[in-house]
Amino acid sequence: MxxxxxxxxxxxxxxxxxxxxxxxxxxxxxxxxxxxxxxxxxxxxxxxxxxxxxxxxxxxxxxxxxxxxxxxxxxxxxxxxxxxxxxxxxxxxxxxxLHSEEFLLHHDSFFEQLLKQVGLPTIPPKAIERFRQPxxxxxxxxxxxxxxxxxxxxxxxxxxxxxxxxxxxxxxxxxxxxxxxxxxxxxxxxxxxxxxxxxxxxxxxxxxxxxxxxxxxxxxxxxxxxxxxxxxxxxxxxxxxxxxxxxRLTKQHERAMAVLTYLQETKEPQTLFSICKWLFPLAYKREFGLTLSETLAQLDYLEAEQLVSSTIEENGWVYYRCREGVSVG
Missing domain, CATH: 3.60.15.10 (Ribonuclease Z/Hydroxyacylglutathione hydrolase-like)
Known part of the structure; x- marks a missing residue:
């Protein structure tokens, strides 16, 4: 003490x-x-x-x-x-x-829908259980x-x-x-x-x-x-x-700008999962939920700043791209 x-x-x-x-x-x-x-x-x-x-x-x-x-x-x-x-x-x-049964059903449904949109080729077995693990x-x-x-x-x-x-x-x-x-x-x-x-x-x-x-x-x-x-x-x-x-505010902005640069350099729309793997090439495998949240945070920030946009494609995946005319610098 x-x-x-x-x-x-x-x-x-x-x-x-x-x-x-x-x-x-x-x-x-x-x-x-x-x-x-x-x-x-x-x-x-x-x-x-x-x-x-x-x-x-x-x-x-x-x-x-x-x-x-x-x-x-x-x-x-x-x-x-x-x-x-x-x-x-x-x-x-x-x-x-309280994590009532009603809330847990809502929790699981939300993360199931999120995982269908992030760009995973297949959703890993027990993926939802990992979100519940804590x-x-x-x-x-x-x-x-x-x-x-x-x-x-x-x-x-x-x-x-x-x-x-x-x-x-x-x-x-x-x-x-x-x-x-x-x-x-x-x-x-x-x-x-x-x-x-x-x-x-x-x-x-x-x-x-x-x-x-x-x-x-x-x-x-x-x-x-x-x-x-x-x-x-x-x-x-x-x-x-x-x-x-x-x-902390400066570093978060810099991290988001790095994601923006990545989107510009790839010249192709990217999914949340592909960006997550780029940001956290090792950590995403052992801390999938945390790295996914951190990646989504950067994209939410960039969207709020009107630097990127997102669309849901026919396969249900959400793709992110730079807005037209946006440049880093």
Whole structure:
């Protein structure tokens, strides 16, 4: 356990995911609060109990849990908290926490349709199961109290909520009003860029969200907050938030421009899958979902900038091409 400032502690927990360890945060206040909880594993439970005991607490003594976002490495351990613990999160993440049968059917249908459009010669066996795989260490828990941008945490009015979607729908960041320290979840990581993950729309048959556009907007909002530090869900503390935010936005634009150059040089319309293989020639085989999301993000960005266009051909595949008159430079 690492002390950050008065009554604020960081606890580090291993996860079964490629991202590695996850950090959760204890607000040791009259209303004992955890910000995120870790994955639903025996090891995570053991570590959380051990670390809380160092300050005279236990899982059962935590009165409320605030989630920065719904991903299982941050929320899964909720299944091991008593029903008396108040779960606080943005409502947009609620469907992922409960993952009802209705939602899972919607989830699978969305990704089945997406895979039919990306340009795969054949859809790999168990492809949909791979998109569901993170739910193995997820929870099944409802949100008790929904919060949104501008709210302050119950019993902790010095902590204000900023909406920062993009990496996940409903992602929030908590900002301490005096120190300007932020608990950022996965919105800004010191060592890697945060992947804007594609998610099913809220309504069946609805339009897919463009997480890269949400994410870029979230970074710009963070930049305006004049933060002193961001304590993230993974990696080291970000001690120079403004500089890193500018770097992340610049690098994302450069990555998108590289895709635009590729489309110009190939002189042929390309599918999402062909671009994904070019961007991630090795990684796409072991992290197909993540690399697909990252590739789609660049194309969504280029379309929003009116630099590329997309069309659905007779075979059902979506093809991307440079808009007429567009040049890189």
């Amino acid at each position: 690492k002390k950050i400032q008065d009554n604020l502690y960081q606890i580090t927990i291993p996860t079964p995911f490629a991202v590695g360890d996850v950090h959760i945060y204890l607000l040791d206040a009259p209303v004992p609060t955890l910000v995120d909880v870790g994955p639903n594993t025996d090891l995570a439970e053991e570590i959380v109990q051990t670390e809380l005991a160092k300050v005279g607490l236990s899982i059962s003594a935590i009165e409320q849990v605030v989630l920065t976002h719904h991903h299982p490495d941050h929320s899964g351990l909720l299944d091991r908290f008593p029903s008396s613990t108040t779960v606080i999160a943005h409502q947009d993440g609620g469907r992922w926490l 739910l193995v260490v997820a929870c099944t828990r409802a949100i008790d109290l929904s919060i949104e941008e501008g709210d302050r945490l119950p019993g902790l009015p010095e902590w204000e909520v900023l909406g920062t979607p993009g990496h996940a729908e409903g992602h929030i960041t908590l900002i301490h009003s005096t120190s300007r320290v932020a608990l950022g979840g996965d919105v800004l990581l010191s060592h890697i860029s945060s992947n804007p993950l594609v998610e099913p729309p809220f309504e069946i048959g609805g339009q897919r969200h463009k997480p890269i556009l949400q994410y870029n907007n979230s970074l710009k909002k963070l930049h305006k907050e004049a933060l002193s530090a961001v304590w993230s869900g993974h990696g080291d503390v970000v001690s120079n938030p403004s500089e890193l935010i500018k770097l």
